[in-house]
Amino acid sequence: MAARRARRSRHVQSQPAASGQPGLVLANYGQVSLVEGEDGRILRCHQRRRLPRCVCGDRVLWEAGNPREGIITAVLERHTSLVRPDANGRERTVAANMDQVVVVVACRPAFEAGMLDRYLVATELIGASPVLVVNKSDLLDEDGRAAMEQQLQRYRAIGYPLLFTSTHRNDGLGALHRQLRAHTSILVGQSGVGKSSLVQALLPDLDIRTGELSQVTGLGRHTTTVATLYHLPDGGDLIDSPGVRDFTLLPVPVEELARGFPEFRPFLGQCRFHNCRHLGEPGCAVREAVRAGQIDARRYESYTDIARTMTSR
Known part of the structure; x- marks a missing residue:
């Protein structure tokens, strides 16, 4: 499992203007989603073709088909997603x-x-x-x-x-x-x-x-x-969410990976080289902070393990 940032101020994918009432996806079972309406009703909903697949937590627009079923007409912007x-x-x-x-x-x-x-x-x-x-x-x-x-x-x-x-x-x-x-x-x-x-x-x-x-x-x-x-x-x-055997990060640029370690952030941009990957380059401010005890050595080791795994793919 990995995480990524969602685009801001857009739907998940470019979608035509859609009508419908707001709803919240409680769970998705492939072709079927459970959607909670604003009145608290839970409906079994299919979704229109060409829409991105709904997931748990999605905000959607939907239209009623019958008292217990509906159609999802739009998937609204995701602010975060795992x-x-x-x-x-x-x-x-x-x-x-x-x-x-x-x-x-x-x-x-x-x-x-x-x-x-x-x-x-x-x-x-x-x-x-x-x-x-x-x-x-x-x-x-x-x-x-x-x-x-x-x-x-x-x-x-x-x-x-x-x-x-x-x-x-x-x-x-x-x-x-x-x-x-x-x-x-x-x-x-x-x-x-x-x-x-x-x-x-x-x-x-x-x-x-x-x-x-x-x-x-x-x-x-x-x-x-x-x-x-x-x-x-x-x-x-x-x-x-279902339990997993392992957890894998999707590949990200090394400079973005470094920002995933909040204790690194005060030192980013202070290295000798602007494209420093913090993996052994001379004049690396992050590695100097590790030596000075300002960054935990075990956390830095985790960073290098993740970075090298990504660069070897």
Whole structure:
């Protein structure tokens, strides 16, 4: 999965003027989308040909076909979108219009810092706000918690919110509720980190909601296999996305990649060479900041790993 910036002040693709009423895509099942109208009704909608495929979180225009079905006539501008390569390496948009990305990792097995950094970079590059959630904190004793806190201090130092949660002990769930309030957030993470348990804890009536969505689609309970948007009881929207085995950034220019590391930004433009890639060139201000302890060496190592992977493609 990767992220990209959407064009501003345009629809997703050039579209003819369309009529219809505003709606919000709660989920997409290929040819069928679940669209919530302004009155709260949820309809099963197909979309007109030549429109870009709708995704969860899209704002659309739609027209009623019958009391339970409609036609999507336009897909409105996406402010942000999360994209991942499909099986053939093509870009596939998972969800749109989130302003906050909640990256969930688990205490055990130990999280892979490189993957976490790729998630965080992707979030930065679309202009959304990252939040880091360490789940299953009940598996840590006092010493383990202290060690994990120390390991993650580099993210806190950057300014990323860091929450420890446990659905078994209800730890940290109040803080997570507050973090999600008034935002459109997407929950992302590897399979097995306990994301589904978190969603259940945040949405106590989840089974009822998924049952209602399944009734509308007529497709059975498939909501765990596609990104699905839910309204949170305390305000805000939560997009639950399927777990992934790995997370891959789509290729971006190296200079753009560097901006995905916020701690690099004060030093960008100060290198000896204007086209410095921060990979060993002389007079590199970023590498000097690493040597001076102003940039964490492990974060810089993640940057070089990502940059070299992209340049080798």
